[in-house]
Amino acid sequence: AQKITQTQPGMFVQEKEAVTLDCTYDTSDPSYGLFWYKQPSSGEMIFLIYQGSYDQQNATEGRYSLNFQKARKSANLVISASQLGDSAMYFCAMREGYGGFKTIFGAGTRLFVKA
Amino acid sequence: GAGVSQSPSNKVTEKGKDVELRCDPISGHTALYWYRQSLGQGLEFLIYFQGNSAPDKSGLPSDRFSAERTGGSVSTLTIQRTQQEDSAVYLCASSLAGQGYEQYFGPGTRLTVT
Numbered sequence: 001a002q003k004i005t006q007t008q009p010g011m012f013v014q015e016k017e018a019v020t021l022d023c024t025y026d027t028s029d030p031s032y033g034l035f036w037y038k039q040p041s042s043g044e045m046i047f048l049i050y051q052g053s054y055d056q057q058n059a060t061e062g063r064y065s066l067n068f069q070k071a072r073k074s075a076n077l078v079i080s081a082s083q084l085g086d087s088a089m090y091f092c093a094m095r096e097g098y099g100g101f102k103t104i105f106g107a108g109t110r111l112f113v114k115a
Numbered sequence: 116g117a118g119v120s121q122s123p124s125n126k127v128t129e130k131g132k133d134v135e136l137r138c139d140p141i142s143g144h145t146a147l148y149w150y151r152q153s154l155g156q157g158l159e160f161l162i163y164f165q166g167n168s169a170p171d172k173s174g175l176p177s178d179r180f181s182a183e184r185t186g187g188s189v190s191t192l193t194i195q196r197t198q199q200e201d202s203a204v205y206l207c208a209s210s211l212a213g214q215g216y217e218q219y220f221g222p223g224t225r226l227t228v229t
Contacts, residue, residue, distance in 0.1 A: 033215055045206065045220035052215055091157060101146050101210075102171050103218065105158040 002027050002096050006106035013082045014114050020067070021077040021109045023092030032096045034075040035103070036066065039089040048090075051075060079111075087113045117141070119221035121207050127227045128197055136192040136224045140209030147190050148218060149182060150206040158206065164190060165212065197228045 003026040013019035025034065036048040051059045051066045059066045067076040079086055092106040120139040128134050140147050149161040160174040164184040175181070179197075184190040194201055204225050208218035 035217060037220075043204070043223060045208070045218075047217035047219070050215055050217060093158075101148070101163045101165060102160060102174075103148065103163075104160060105150070107157040 002094055002102075002104045004092055004094050004104050004106035006092055006109050008109045009107075010110045010112065012112045012114060013079075013086075015084060016081055018078060018080045019082055019111065021079070021090050021092075021111065023075045023077065023106060025073050025075060025092075025094050027073075027094065027096055029096045032094055034066070034068070035093040035095070036064070036075075036077045037091045037093060037105075038086075039091065039108070041088070045091075049077070082113045084113050084115060087111060119207055119209050119219050121205075121221035121224050123224060124222060125225045125227075127229060130199060130228055131196055133193065133195045134197055134226065136194075136205050136207075136226070138190045138192070138207030138209075138221060140188065140190070140207070141219055142188075143211070144209035144219070145187060145212045146210045146216075146218075147184060148208045148210075149190070149192050150208070151176075151203045152206055152223070153203045161192070161205075194226075197226075199228045202226055202228045 005024045032053045034051045038046045049061045049064045051068045063080045065078045089108045091108045095103045122137045147164040150158040162182050166187050167184050179195045182192045204223040206223045208220045210216045210218045
């Protein structure tokens, strides 16, 4: 069965520093996709970055990068040069199987960026 | 273009009443998802549609929950005989077909059962 684990309920980071948010997953399917979403206090869910299980390189999107370690089944999100606006909940999610749509989300990590 | 819309934005209902939550996905998105998010918690998968069919209904919490999608577009999530534990934000999302496509989320419907 699918499982996503985010072990950090809350994280603090100083503005302009980098921060890593942890995510581990469990699946027996060789084909899967991993996603990170941001949820500010306003409640909207915002897509950040995607990594496919067959992708050879780590995904990057601006200040976001995904540290994908397939053997360890981890997909950590790295945010570089943190900004005050990065304060939010961050969710890791997995979609299993080619063409499958069921998506499982982790419990989330609340990030606080300090000025 | 227009994003995912949901209605109502807020719903207060009495225990035992039925409620209908509506989701309008982005035009052209064949996949549609429903999630439930309790206060301060993660997203609980409820159901997804590919077109009008729902291949996986395993996330629906009980037989009081049902969902349908018509015309490959609008979806309705119905909760019958609501209970206080049904109180949560119900999020709808849509995406293009395929594993690598991100989901676009609506603003959610906050359901409060009194």
